[in-house]
Amino acid sequence: MRTLKKIVIGYVLFNLLLAGLFFSAGGLQMLEKPQIPQVESPGSLASDLEYFKQVVLANEKDITPEQAAEFNQIVESAPAPQSEDDLTLLVLQALSVFENAHTTALTTKMHRLPVRFHWTSDGLIIVKARADHSALLGQRVLSLGGKTPEELLPSTMVLTGGGTESWRKYRSEFLYSAPSALSLIGATVTKGSVEIRTLSPDNVESRVQLTAENETKPGDPFWEFRNAFPEDESFATKGWTSVLRKGDHLPLYLQESDKLYLLRELPEHDAIYVRMNASFADKTETLDEFEQRILELGTKSQAQHYIVDFRFNRGGDYTKVLPIVRTIADATQENGRIYLIVGPNTFSAGIIAASQFKHLTPQNLVIVGSQVGDKLRFRAEGFYPKLPVSGIQLYLTKGWTDLADGCGWFDDCWPPNKILLNGIGKLEIDIPAENTWTSYLSGIDLVIDAVFEDIKRESTEISSMKSG
Template identity: 35%
Template sequence: MRNFTALLFCLGLALTAHADDALRTAQLADLAVVRDDYLPKELAYTAATRALAQAKLGELEARAGSLSPAELLVGLAQVGALTDNAHSGLRYRDPRALPAARLPLRLLWFPDALIVARATGDAADLAGARVLAVEGLAPAALYQRTRSLQGGSEINRRKYLPGLIESLGVLQAIGVAKDADRIALKLRLASGRVVERVVAMVANDAVAPTAEDERLWLPQPVTHEAKWTTAISNDALPIYLADAGEPFRTVPLPEIDALYIQFRSNEDEPGRPIAEFTARVEAEIAAQKPHNLILDLRFDIGGNLLTTLQFMRALPAKATGRTYLLVGNYTYSAGIVSAAAVKKGGGERVTVVGEELGDRLAFWSEGGRVALPNSHFGLRYTNGTFDLKDGCAAIPQCLDKLVDVNFVALAPQIAAPLTSVAYLAKRDPALDAVRKDIERKRDK
């Protein structure tokens, strides 16, 4: 019997060693793709940051076979984030790459607070709560500990970090959390009461679907979503949050002699060709003859900039009065180029309203994605660049000539940030500011 037990023990050791060897082989194969395929294609690195990325990759290779899925995810995220470029880095949209579990809630990082935008199950009562601490760290300190996972501007990093923070093992892998599968939170509930809660992760398929970050603002249910509680109710919504299923919208505002135009995307969406929408806008302007136009690009997250470039450039000339250009933290990529086209096309007749853009005016984009065969993570590389503020003609990969909208300023002339306070109160600071400006000009 003793010999049989010893045999089983030895067999177990052999199987464990075989499994470790297989994992090491798989992880080394993935890391080889990063080194041989991703790094040479990614042009957003400087010489210094490329060297840092290569060194980080070397650390991962030395630990291959012992890396947990979360540790591999964190390491790859840091390799990509060293580009300091919003369009570059880790992607895990392949369902096979998703962490096995996640928190039963979704977070949004506003300029003034970290908020639970959606929650389900045992955490449902946390919807609308303000996060005061995560594992004992205030949101500002949490950001400093996790910012290495995401590249780009500070706004862009804050915008996309919550998806990682909510995922199994990530906070543990980066040294913030003690446990992989639960997170200690301190929150101020919508009622004002402060609570401390340890929230356990749940299987990904138990909380699916999880919407894109910008969609979390809209309280209407996501397709196939059930039993989620949202931070705000689905009634009496401000214009910018209404009609969640419509990527492109117009709303006449006769009381201020204006037409409100909203783009939540910059490309064709299912059943919504963008060219049909821009043609409809032109027809509405011709029929209604509004004195003012209000163009809301605050949630234009990008797409194909060429689909609307000429439309945006010509739009301000169609108003007899002013064009108010609404921009914000989710105005991104082709959305930024669109905003630049409006401002350059309309000059002083365009008033920029809102808050800081979702990325810098100089950024790398285009490119493609490299897929890793075993973890199924992807890494987005970029090989074309824009500089809408100062121009980039001296750089061979410069794409400014395709758009001719550089040398513009898009800092808000009227500051109107979308704070958590305004969001939870269902107010729109930007549209309120536009109304006030129009009425002030009327009274002169």
């Protein structure tokens, strides 16, 4: 009987200890349920705006008094929205004051031009168009409503808020496609119509007046990059034409673009190529299955290097990707390298996974590409309220991630991050590389070419040392 009593007491004390550890690590934030405002009936765009104000102030974490005041000033001083465009712009502008890239309109509703854009290192180009404007495909944009894309960029900050400079530039691709957004940031727009001046690949300038489509089209900051993929039909663009076609000679990062993951052996470079365009399961393959394929190919090929392409890893659940990060780190030979490709669309869980490569194998890691999409300290782990009438969906956040200094036990980080993640200081680019207007149109990937050149250089140096 005494033994049983001791077991029960021990069990209770053990669970109290676990509970204490859980709450001391900030576990309460994992148990908090979102506060949902009452929905007015019948609803209107004006009631959507009031719902938006209430749901944001009740749920967005760590808003400073100054940010709350600025948020309220934007919402309360704005005229009642007359269209989904008005409401979307108000939402973007108000959320930008929190300076957190995750905190945004996840699903936008706006009247958009019949073309889509993509930044290359030397300019903004038209990559997708409605069929009747297909002649514009591949052309570089010289001006939108009388201003160059570069001149308009600083003004886009009022609608994009946080993130890095590269993220804000990427977000401008969406904003430039919406005349109402262009008007707000300083371009000349007349009744939804914008004059666009372009330059063709053979150096011929032209002007075209484009008008927004009659129906609103959706957008999503985490997926808009798909407009640059061959024959993409995302965001209600079925039947549109793309400058790149699936039958073309395409670089690895654009091959089988309907799949999130791609795995290829590259024996001529003594490497394995691993592409991950998200941090969650694909339609036809789990992450465990993908990890198993990586293991099997690594064992079979005995390749010295891994090329991990995260340039379009827009995030998801990092806990599902960390096993793959560890598998690649463990499989890399002592003298091998992990070439990690990143860019503006390396975001959220994509940045987290990228950072842990640096923690696990700093001596083997070479980071290639350009600046990632967010700072190393950001808020995420939120929820997705939808405005009842317009259907505009928000992403509101409550959990901090700190990949720079790491998360202390008693700080404000999301509790699992304190156990699973390590701070890395900085995530700097070792080999800067970006695609140009010409390389994109030609199906040449200058980024992976930079990797191949470094592999060749390294191999030549090793051979010289051995022969010497």
